[in-house]
Amino acid sequence: MRVKETMTVNAEPIEAKSTVAEAASKMENLNVGALIVVENNELVGLITDRDITVRGVAHKLDPEKSLVRDIMTTEIVACSEDDSLEKATEIMETHKIRRLPVTGSEGTITGILSIGDLAMSTSYEKTGEVLQAITGIAHPER
Numbered sequence: 001m002r003v004k005e006t007m008t009v010n011a012e013p014i015e016a017k018s019t020v021a022e023a024a025s026k027m028e029n030l031n032v033g034a035l036i037v038v039e040n041n042e043l044v045g046l047i048t049d050r051d052i053t054v055r056g057v058a059h060k061l062d063p064e065k066s067l068v069r070d071i072m073t074t075e076i077v078a079c080s081e082d083d084s085l086e087k088a089t090e091i092m093e094t095h096k097i098r099r100l101p102v103t104g105s106e107g108t109i110t111g112i113l114s115i116g117d118l119a120m121s122t123s124y125e126k127t128g129e130v131l132q133a134i135t136g137i138a139h140p141e142r
Helices: 020-030 049-059 085-095 115-121 124-135
Strands: 013-015 034-039 042-048 099-103 109-114
Touching: 013 020, 020 034, 020 049, 034 109, 042 049, 042 099, 085 099, 085 115, 085 124, 109 115, 115 124
Parallel strands: 013 034
Antiparallel strands: 034 042, 099 109
């Protein structure tokens, strides 16, 4: 199976110069936990609900004044929409990420692949393996 068969298409980007409050509002309206961050239509980062909490709220930044670029994750790894799901999950496991931006043939962002997308298209066991590799948390013996 290819990434393009599983990914969330039309992932909504947000400009790096937008405020953190605008990002949070957009996440709420779209019911998502991450937004691709662009500057001049180029991928420059990813902002997650966790970034807002850990880098914004915890540091007492004013969400109406702080910019997305101030708290976004800048070390971005992406995959191609033509990559296999196996390759994409290896990238997610290696880099310990839950959301992977997806690019098309011309390098433009065409979507995002999340753990949730994997859960909808792969086995319970495979999704569990990926999540365990990303978080390092194993199920305790019962």
